[in-house]
Each structure stands twice: as structure tokens, then as C-alpha cells.
Amino acid sequence: MNMPVEPLNNVSTHTLLEINNLSVAYGKVEALNGASLRVGEGQIVTVIGPNGAGKTTLLSAIMGVLGSQGQVSVDGTVENVPQVEIMVGRGLGLVPEKRELFTSMSVADNLLLGAFQRHCRGERDHGQTLKEVYELFPRLWERREQLAATLSGGERQMLAVGRALMAKPRLLMLDEPSLGLAPLVTREVFRIISTLREQGVSILLVEQNARAALRVADYAYVLETGQIAMQGPARQLADDPRVIEAYLGLSSRHQEMLAT
Known part of the structure; x- marks a missing residue:
């Protein structure tokens, strides 16, 4: 049934x-x-x-x-x-179970694609957002010029989450x-x-x-x-x-x- x-028992009521x-x-x-x-x-x-x-x-x-x-x-x-x-x-942002990365593109380009819709709306702060993602995932900064296909499983997951964060979601859904x-x-x-x-x-x-x-x-x-x-x-x-x-x-x- x-x-x-x-109601959720936590500090947030909104x-x-x-x-x-x-x-x-x-x-x-x-x-x-x-x-x-x-x-x-x-x-x-x-x-x-x-x-x-x-x-x-x-x-x-x-x-x-x-x-x-x-x-x-x-x-x-x-x-x-x-x-x-x-x-x-x-x-809303979704990180799917299969990650669905563009494996023939670099780490940096995969991340920038995450900000595409914000760019279309005229928002031009993707450089700052990219910096924040690299601070959260230093490994992605180290691998930024590599193709996504060359990453380990953990690095691919970091990239998938980082790409979703480039859209600056209020709610991130992780599968x-x-x-x-x-x-x-x-x-x-x-x-x-x-x-x-x-x-x-x-x-x-x-x-x-x-x-x-x-x-x-x-x-x-x-x-x-x-x-x-x-x-x-x-x-x-x-x-x-x-x-x-x-x-x-x-x-x-x-x-x-x-x-x-």
C-alpha cells in the first residue's frame, strides 16, 4: 500500500x-x-x-x-x-546511472556542455562555475585535456557529477x-x-x-x-x-x- x-524531520521546511x-x-x-x-x-x-x-x-x-x-x-x-x-x-539536474559522457571529447569540453542551457539564457559565468567544479574535483583539473574515454570509473563519475553541476542545479538527482x-x-x-x-x-x-x-x-x-x-x-x-x-x-x- x-x-x-x-513532513520531513529536518531543519528545512521549504x-x-x-x-x-x-x-x-x-x-x-x-x-x-x-x-x-x-x-x-x-x-x-x-x-x-x-x-x-x-x-x-x-x-x-x-x-x-x-x-x-x-x-x-x-x-x-x-x-x-x-x-x-x-x-x-x-x-533540476540528473546524473544518470550510465553517466552518458561524450567519450570522444575532452574532460573540459564535457564540463562546458553542462553549462549550455545557461549560456543560451545569456548567463556568462561558466568560467567561475568551472573553477568551482575543478576545486571540488581536483582530479578533473589534472585530467582536463584528456578524452573522457580514457578516465577510470571513478573519474567518469566525478565528470558526470561535475557536468551536472555546471548547470548550477538547485536539486541534483543521482542515480x-x-x-x-x-x-x-x-x-x-x-x-x-x-x-x-x-x-x-x-x-x-x-x-x-x-x-x-x-x-x-x-x-x-x-x-x-x-x-x-x-x-x-x-x-x-x-x-x-x-x-x-x-x-x-x-x-x-x-x-x-x-x-x-
């Missing part, structure tokens, strides 16, 4: 993103069924769940990559039919940012997620590493078979026996290593 959206009864179907197969959630300004909200639960579908529908039914509200403005260009203009990364790189990715929140970027995090996600997040939702099965403050869910059994028990040692 789908659960109603409750809702940046709110979705209500969002549904997505692939033909007759319903991948997302009446999902509702909210992200407050300055918060990290995570969505955890098994493979095939609809987590990537959820982010794609919010961003307008997939058609959906329901409402997506950004800063109080309702979008019944989200479109990518409009959602980017509203301040499985630790997927396929070594433990040391995974810990660095989650450190960066915390740093971004400190810099004022709200984050909606989809992540299979439930332990690391619950540790860094303020609030959490559990998505199962396309529906929100549980929700609550992240620390509370981390101690919930149902979450421990389903997501933290069998692989707890491995996830603990990645989350530390």
Missing part, C-alpha cells in the same frame, strides 16, 4: 521538489505506481530498494525523460507533463553514483555528496548501497515493485528491523566497509 507523504501519485507504465507493465515523495531545500533524500523496483524510472519520470501520470512540483510550480528542458530550467566503483572511490563519492549539501545543493539520491545512503541522507524512502513501501528519517529506517533484514543484513559487512 502506498503511504502518504509526511519544499523544493514534491511528486504526487506519479505512475509510469511500459505498455501494460506498470513500473511505477502512485509514488509520492518530497525533498526539502538543503536536504539529502534517498530512495533505496532492490533491482527492478523502479528507482531509475522514478528519476527519469521526474526529469521528463519518461512520460508519466501524476504531478511533479518544483518550488511550488506544478508540471503535469515534465519536459527535460523545462525541468533543467527549474533547477546509483557508487555503481561499479571501488570501495575507496565510493567513500569519496559519498563525501562529495555531503559536501554538495553543505554548499546548498539539495540531493535526491537513488542508491543500492543502502547502508551508505541511509548514513548520508536526512530522509529515506523504500521503493518496492514500483510503490513506496516505507518512509521515514534515514536514521530511523537504518534501525528498522524490516530494512535491516531486507537491505542491511546479508551484505552488512561489505556495505559497512563502503559506507565508512
